[in-house]
Amino acid sequence: MRSRGHRWAKVAQLGVHSGAPNSTPEQNDEVPHQWLLSKLQHHGNDGEVLGWLKNFLVGRSQFVRFGGARSEPCEVTSGVIQGSVLGPLLFNIYVSDLPTALKTNLVQYADDCTVFRVVSCQDEVEELQDDLALVDIWCTNNGMRLNAKKCVAMDISHARQPWTPQYKISGVALDYVCTQRLFGVHISRWNHHVDVQRKKAVRTLRFAARNLRGCTQRVKRMAYLTLVKPKLFYRTPAWHPWTKANIGKMARTQNNALRRKT
Numbered sequence: 234m235r236s237r238g239h240r241w242a243k244v245a246q247l248g249v250h251s252g253a254p255n256s257t258p259e260q261n262d263e264v265p266h267q268w269l270l271s272k273l274q275h276h277g278n279d280g281e282v283l284g285w286l287k288n289f290l291v292g293r294s295q296f297v298r299f300g301g302a303r304s305e306p307c308e309v310t311s312g313v314i315q316g317s318v319l320g321p322l323l324f325n326i327y328v329s330d331l332p333t334a335l336k337t338n339l340v341q342y343a344d345d346c347t348v349f350r351v352v353s354c355q356d357e358v359e360e361l362q363d364d365l366a367l368v369d370i371w372c373t374n375n376g377m378r379l380n381a382k383k384c385v386a387m388d389i390s391h392a393r394q395p396w397t398p399q400y401k402i403s404g405v406a407l408d409y410v411c412t413q414r415l416f417g418v419h420i421s422r423w424n425h426h427v428d429v430q431r432k433k434a435v436r437t438l439r440f441a442a443r444n445l446r447g448c449t450q451r452v453k454r455m456a457y458l459t460l461v462k463p464k465l466f467y468r469t470p471a472w473h474p475w476t477k478a479n480i481g482k483m484a485r486t487q488n489n490a491l492r493r494k495t
Contacts, residue, residue, distance in 0.1 A: 265311045265376040266290045269327050276326065289319060311376070327375070334371050335364045340415065347415060358398040369402055381405035387413050387420070418468050426472055427479040431486055434465040438486070442493045457490050 412421035419426035
């Protein structure tokens with residue numbers, strides 16, 4: 234995240250625009266079992282290992298129970314089992330070849346992906362749009378689909394006049410947002426992210442203060458270092474606060490914690 238965050242920051246410092254459409258393949262339950270097994274075999278999984286994975290995926294059924302009624306069971310032919318240990322791993326293997334289809338930058342995490350690049354002219358807008366079309370085609374060719382209503386675009390720039398070229402997925406124009414969450418960091422001018430993290434830290438600090446009354450300074454300090462501070466400074470190498478306003482917000486939260494420890 235650090236290198237990516239710095240890359241985005243560099244884009245903003247250059248004063249040009251970065252288009253960053255965020256797209257969501259719909260979703261873990263769309264993965265066809267036979268196609269997944271073929272990809273696993275392509276990656277060198279065969280013999281007993283492939284047999285174990287096949288037994289894990291194939292032969293499952295599901296039904297719906299409502300009140301005293303129950304539907305007929307039907308075979309499950311797609312999807313990885315959510316909540317399982319293997320589920321996220323199998324999904325990541327299934328979508329691992331998506332980046333090879335694109336020319337621009339791609340950040341993936343589970344079923345979320347963000348395509349971004351520096352955009353300073355119309356030709357670069359069209360290149361980014363071409364990659365969005367390639368993502369849509371990849372999903373169709375791999376038995377999945379994009380939910381265009383959950384996809385958004387974002388412009389990162391210090392320019393006074395925002396430039397918001399239209400991007401589309403499956404003919405649906407993407408809405409622009411002012412902030413977007415990526416790996417737990419709210420990408421924006423950082424005011425929003427600082428506010429979110431500060432509120433989380435303050436809630437945890439108040440909870441700890443209520444439940445640690447009468448405890449020693451050592452216990453309170455340990456609670457701050459393990460429960461509060463990680464929330465306040467989560468991934469700071471990527472978004473390091475640099476305005477006086479945001480630095481002041483962080484300092485006030487820390488000072489509040491120091492008063493409660495005494």
